[in-house]
Amino acid sequence: MLLPRWGGHNGRGRKRRHTHAWFQGKLIMHTKESSVGKTVVFISFVLLAGVLPCLAERDDTYDSNELFNMAPEELMNVSVVSASRQEQKITQASVPISVITAEDIHYSGLTSIPEILQFTPGVDFYKANRYWDVIGIRGLHDMFSDRIQTLVDGRLVDNALFGGQLFCTYPVMIEDIERIEVVRGPGGAAWGANALNGVINIITKKPEDVLGGFASTTITEFGDSYTYLRYAEKKDDWQWRVSANYEDMESSDEALGNASEKSFYPALNNLIGFDSYKARDSARPFRFDSEAIYDAQDGTKISFGTGYSGGTLGDFEFEGFFPRQNNRFEQVRPFVRIDREHGDDSSSFLEWSGNFETINFKSLLIADTKENSLTGQYNFAPANGHHVSIGTNLRWTHINTGADYDQQVVFEKEPFDEYWTGLFAVDSWEVTDRLTLEAQLRGDSYSATETADWSGRLTSLYALDEGKDHIFRLSVTKAYRSPLLALRELSGHLMPVGGGLYLFNINRPDDLKNEETLSLEAGYTGRLAQGVTLRFDNYYQSYSRLIGYDTMTDGSGLNYLTADNIAGADAWGSELELAFQNKKGKLSVWYAYNDFQADRDRQDVRACLPAKHKAGLTGRLFLADGWTFNANYKYTDTTPDNPLSRIDSGSSHRLDLTISKKIDKGSGELTFGVSDLLNNTIEPHSGAGNITANEIPGRTFFARLQFSF
Amino acid sequence: MKTHVINILAAAVMFATADFCNLGQAAQTKGKPASIQASENDIKAAFFYNFIKFTEWPEGKVAEPNTITIGLLGENQFGDAFDPVKDKLVKDKRLIIKNLGRFRKSFPQNDAGKLEFANYIKQLRKCHMLFIDDSERENYKAILDAVKGYGVLTVGETEDFLDVNGIITFIPGTDKPVFEVNQKVCEQEGLKISSKVLRLARKVIADKDPDADKNK
Numbered sequence: 006m007l008l009p010r011w012g013g014h015n016g017r018g019r020k021r022r023h024t025h026a027w028f029q030g031k032l033i034m035h036t037k038e039s040s041v042g043k044t045v046v047f048i049s050f051v052l053l054a055g056v057l058p059c060l061a062e063r064d065d066t067y068d069s070n071e072l073f074n075m076a077p078e079e080l081m082n083v084s085v086v087s088a089s090r091q092e093q094k095i096t097q098a099s100v101p102i103s104v105i106t107a108e109d110i111h112y113s114g115l116t117s118i119p120e121i122l123q124f125t126p127g128v129d130f131y132k133a134n135r136y137w138d139v140i141g142i143r144g145l146h147d148m149f150s151d152r153i154q155t156l157v158d159g160r161l162v163d164n165a166l167f168g169g170q171l172f173c174t175y176p177v178m179i180e181d182i183e184r185i186e187v188v189r190g191p192g193g194a195a196w197g198a199n200a201l202n203g204v205i206n207i208i209t210k211k212p213e214d215v216l217g218g219f220a221s222t223t224i225t226e227f228g229d230s231y232t233y234l235r236y237a238e239k240k241d242d243w244q245w246r247v248s249a250n251y252e253d254m255e256s257s258d259e260a261l262g263n264a265s266e267k268s269f270y271p272a273l274n275n276l277i278g279f280d281s282y283k284a285r286d287s288a289r290p291f292r293f294d295s296e297a298i299y300d301a302q303d304g305t306k307i308s309f310g311t312g313y314s315g316g317t318l319g320d321f322e323f324e325g326f327f328p329r330q331n332n333r334f335e336q337v338r339p340f341v342r343i344d345r346e347h348g349d350d351s352s353s354f355l356e357w358s359g360n361f362e363t364i365n366f367k368s369l370l371i372a373d374t375k376e377n378s379l380t381g382q383y384n385f386a387p388a389n390g391h392h393v394s395i396g397t398n399l400r401w402t403h404i405n406t407g408a409d410y411d412q413q414v415v416f417e418k419e420p421f422d423e424y425w426t427g428l429f430a431v432d433s434w435e436v437t438d439r440l441t442l443e444a445q446l447r448g449d450s451y452s453a454t455e456t457a458d459w460s461g462r463l464t465s466l467y468a469l470d471e472g473k474d475h476i477f478r479l480s481v482t483k484a485y486r487s488p489l490l491a492l493r494e495l496s497g498h499l500m501p502v503g504g505g506l507y508l509f510n511i512n513r514p515d516d517l518k519n520e521e522t523l524s525l526e527a528g529y530t531g532r533l534a535q536g537v538t539l540r541f542d543n544y545y546q547s548y549s550r551l552i553g554y555d556t557m558t559d560g561s562g563l564n565y566l567t568a569d570n571i572a573g574a575d576a577w578g579s580e581l582e583l584a585f586q587n588k589k590g591k592l593s594v595w596y597a598y599n600d601f602q603a604d605r606d607r608q609d610v611r612a613c614l615p616a617k618h619k620a621g622l623t624g625r626l627f628l629a630d631g632w633t634f635n636a637n638y639k640y641t642d643t644t645p646d647n648p649l650s651r652i653d654s655g656s657s658h659r660l661d662l663t664i665s666k667k668i669d670k671g672s673g674e675l676t677f678g679v680s681d682l683l684n685n686t687i688e689p690h691s692g693a694g695n696i697t698a699n700e701i702p703g704r705t706f707f708a709r710l711q712f713s714f
Numbered sequence: 715m716k717t718h719v720i721n722i723l724a725a726a727v728m729f730a731t732a733d734f735c736n737l738g739q740a741a742q743t744k745g746k747p748a749s750i751q752a753s754e755n756d757i758k759a760a761f762f763y764n765f766i767k768f769t770e771w772p773e774g775k776v777a778e779p780n781t782i783t784i785g786l787l788g789e790n791q792f793g794d795a796f797d798p799v800k801d802k803l804v805k806d807k808r809l810i811i812k813n814l815g816r817f818r819k820s821f822p823q824n825d826a827g828k829l830e831f832a833n834y835i836k837q838l839r840k841c842h843m844l845f846i847d848d849s850e851r852e853n854y855k856a857i858l859d860a861v862k863g864y865g866v867l868t869v870g871e872t873e874d875f876l877d878v879n880g881i882i883t884f885i886p887g888t889d890k891p892v893f894e895v896n897q898k899v900c901e902q903e904g905l906k907i908s909s910k911v912l913r914l915a916r917k918v919i920a921d922k923d924p925d926a927d928k929n930k
Contacts, residue, residue, distance in 0.1 A: 072752055072760035073798050077768070077914055080760055081891055083752050214889060588752060 099443045099464035099480065100192060101528055101542035105185040112625055112635035114663040114678035114709060116179055116223055116231040118172045124621050124637045126580040126595040127189045131690050132701050134286035135257055136173045136318055142189050142203030143576060143599045144615025151486060154200035157207045160340060160358045161197060165374040165402050167491045174334050176292045176312030178250045180221055180233050183210040190544055191484030191524050194445030194460050198427055201486040201522055212237040212246035212296060223709040227260035227702060229253060245297035256319055257284035257701050264700040267689035273696060277325040284699035290316035304346035311339040322697045323368035324499035324509055328410065333365040351385035370414050371407040376400060390435040400425040404490055414497035417513055421490060424452040441466040451487050458519050460484040480526040488517040488552055492568045506563060514568045521549045540582045549573040553609030572604040590626040618642035631667030658683050676709040757891055758884065759795035765867060766804055766843060768911045772904035775865040777840050783810045785838060787817055788847030817853045839864040846870050854878045865903050876919060892916050
């Protein structure tokens with residue numbers, strides 16, 4: 006019996022320089038090294054950008070006391086880090102949260118948000134192809150997985166159809182990110198509905214923090230490029246910023262010379278024409294983002310902006326269908342927001358945001374979604390020790406879908422108009438100097454499922470000392486995930502076998518209920534000494550009504566799949582992180598244990614399970630003369646096979662290194678680095694619905710040049 | 715190939731353009747590092763050093779000979795922030811950092827106490843720059859009255875410091891350094907702060923236009 010490939014994974018492994026692919030004991034493929042041409046290009050860039058600035062570098066050099074060598078105008082741009090203020094914010098958070106700072110992002114040298122996120126405790130990661138990076142928090146990750154919520158400045162960016170994340174299509178640029186907050190575990194009440202397993206909140210920089218011009222370009226040994234320009238200005242009561250970026254990512258075939266393809270069901274190879282497959286996973290997105298803020302000086306601020314992204318992505322095989330035509334996408338994300346300080350310890354905001362997206366994924370479907378969201382929140386202190394926030398969120402989603410090919414998926418009734426209404430309240434109550442209780446409650450009504458549901462969190466924070474350097478946290482949480490359109494309304498047939506029949510037939514389900522989770526958490530956060538923090542988080546999570554695909558096979562071997570709330574699961578684990586930071590650098594080590602057990606044997610959960618053991622290390626040294634060295638390391642244990650894939654993964658090690666040098670009195674910086682040093686290539690990884698996958702470049706040398714002006 | 719050539723050309727053009735833009739007078743964001751962060755006190759220490767470099771004191775300024783003194787008054791926690799410049803030469807004079815602790819309000823009412831008080835006040839008046847941290851907020855008036863007329867560049871870190879005739883104050887709670895200058899009091903003390911510093915201030919209170927707000 007052939008089983009649907011809605012979930013599944015394969016591991017990462019070590020590959021030698023000359024790659025060999027074996028099938029049934031026979032060598033079927035032998036790939037060559039990267040082309041000489043790309044090496045020449047890379048070396049040329051190094052000579053042009055690396056040697057010339059060094060020759061032009063003036064006699065002034067930095068020592069470790071660079072602040073005293075700076076001119077007053079240079080000092081104005083140094084960011085103030087009040088360690089106690091920032092650490093206090095995190096130590097007193099009611100959720101297990103890790104924060105990736107702009108400095109972490111900058112010195113990683115990476116241009117992909119998920120690749121940066123993977124170095125965070127508890128985060129699972131794999132590369133489906135060159136541009137599609139998959140992220141999960143404590144597992145349940147896949148190309149179309151909807152168990153985490155992604156926000157940009159508090160605004161939802163998840164795909165309205167599938168609920169998943171394709172980060173390379175977002176109009177968010179690495180250099181515009183101030184920090185990324187990664188919340189582990191259910192975050193439904195505070196961040197919005199549907200945050201079943203976690204939240205990723207990307208916070209962008211304000212214009213006044215990045216005044217002037219800034220340019221950056223990154224080039225890899227494969228000829229990929231990432232070019233970025235920004236300008237920000239502040240005048241009187243106005244501040245504004247515009248950013249633009251173009252990324253050109255070669256396909257694995259072009260990067261490796263001839264990336265090997267792997268079929269996970271060789272018996273289907275003739276049927277799907279596997280021998281003709283090529284790795285077409287290139288990406289060429291263009292991004293634009295803008296923000297303007299007007300400060301009326303009477304406690305009112307109005308901010309507005311828009312983000313745009315569009316471009317082409319190489320298509321891929323999906324359930325045996327591989328059109329060999331590029332995918333296209335386009336997103337526009339405008340917003341308008343009014344913030345008001347009322348002068349009596351109260352504040353409020355009202356925000357409208359739009360999320361207008363068009364995708365033309367040749368292997369899959371054509372979809373046009375229009376989301377309008379209105380959010381209002383009021384913060385006040387009603388009584389001694391209480392800090393209350395109440396608010397509401399209204400969202401209208403309009404979805405049109407279409408299909409160019411018979412094998413693309415369709416939605417039987419369309420267009421769709423869906424409405425989401427939410428009310429929430431949060432109260433943080435300082436009961437005593439040491440004890441804080443926080444209650445979060447949220448209720449939502451979703452027109453598509455004609456149901457209402459609620460999520461909540463109750464947390465107690467107890468400080469062991471007066472200075473609140475050591476805090477214990479105990480939480481009980483309930484969250485849910487509503488089934489989106491792709492689960493409720495999707496139908497289709499895939500892999501024709503002749504006679505008008507298809508091997509896989511997807512039926513529209515009758516009724517899907519919300520997935521639900523209850524979680525018990527206990528944690529400790531401590532500031533052990535100046536610049537030294539320890540975080541230890543533990544959790545037990547019980548899931549119910551997880552949605553997967555039930556499969557029925559008829560006598561002729563045709564498969565009929567229907568989404569259903571199959572069963573629940575249990576998850577438990579711990580995350581431990583020790584970090585040390587001072588003006589000379591940073592060192593942090595972490596370990597995560599994330600376990601997951603479905604209620605039924607071989608239960609489809611539409612996603613990969615978490616790797617049980619994960620560990621990481623980040624080291625950064627600010628050396629003399631403006632040099633900085635950075636290392637990111639991560640170990641990922643064997644990922645338990647998804648019950649349906651029957652394919653084991655392997656453990657993996659990833660090491661990224663960068664060395665940076667400030668040039669031209671700090672207005673520029675040159676960086677050389679290597680990502681994934683330990684793996685020449687990444688083995689094909691099976692995502693949701695893929696029968697085949699291709700090899701992806703691993704070890705990548707790159708150079709980056711940046712200038713402020 | 716075309717893409718690769720474009721990439722190289724783009725990098726070269728960007729480098730050349732940025733270098734050209736860096737010629738001439740520095741803009742406010744010139745030399746802005748890709749990402750530098752430092753503690754509040756380290757940044758303040760660097761600013762104090764620059765204030766000393768870009769301020770002229772009157773001819774008759776009472777001070778220890780051949781030294782420039784920065785006095786730190788209050789519960790300051792500068793630690794080793796000044797180590798790189800302590801005892802170094804600034805304007806051909808040795809830079810002294812004096813930790814003065816909390817402001818002493820009371821002295822014994824005997825002759826020894828009066829003498830001690832006089833010496834204490836003299837110590838404050840001999841400072842070229844006196845930083846008064848926010849723990850001394852309730853003593854602002856007493857401190858500023860004590861050093862008035864002695865050419866002391868007074869620097870605070872609360873929003874109301876200029877209102878009580880302080881000369882420079884850092885505005886708290888900002889992600890980047892923000893300071894304001896009371897040039898009126900500055901001139902009354904016979905001090906001359908260079909425009910290189912004044913133009914960076916968010917607000918300069920001048921004699922002619924007391925509410926001048928540069929809003930940088």
